[in-house]
Amino acid sequence: MLLLARGGAAAPLEVDAGALRARLETDPSRILFLGTDGGTVLGEATDRTVSPAGPLGFRTSAGWFHATRFLGVRHRGGTLVATAETNDPVGRRFAIAVSRDGEGVVALVARTGQGA
Numbered sequence: 001m002l003l004l005a006r007g008g009a010a011a012p013l014e015v016d017a018g019a020l021r022a023r024l025e026t027d028p029s030r031i032l033f034l035g036t037d038g039g040t041v042l043g044e045a046t047d048r049t050v051s052p053a054g055p056l057g058f059r060t061s062a063g064w065f066h067a068t069r070f071l072g073v074r075h076r077g078g079t080l081v082a083t084a085e086t087n088d089p090v091g092r093r094f095a096i097a098v099s100r101d102g103e104g105v106v107a108l109v110a111r112t113g114q115g116a
Helices: none
Strands: 014-016 021-026 029-034 040-043 057-060 063-076 079-086 092-102 105-114
Touching: 014 079, 014 092, 021 063, 021 079, 021 092, 021 105, 029 063, 063 092
Parallel strands: none
Antiparallel strands: 014 021, 021 029, 029 040, 057 063, 063 079, 079 092, 092 105
16 A cells, blocks of 8 residues: 655546546545636535535444545556555445546546455
8 A cells, every 4th residue: 555645756646537536635534626726616524523524434224434544546547546544443445436427517426345
């Protein structure tokens, strides 16, 4: 697994789809969608309770669980691939892929699993 590090020459954690960009930020961990002016078009909520509101999440019979921090993010071709820890007591993680899907279109795929 690749751990994140801040450094001068690190590639930005962004996917550029022209009129829309997706950015994965690491402190705090969150996913943002930005317009051409750099302003936030859509950003994750910060509530990490057992409600549907909050960062990237999933629901089980025990309630809602959310991503808490990125464990690693890397570029694979034009795709950002990330692993995120969650507040799920069973230990499920998110495997996340963010890529350009057309002009102004960003695809985000997230799946959960043990060690995802």
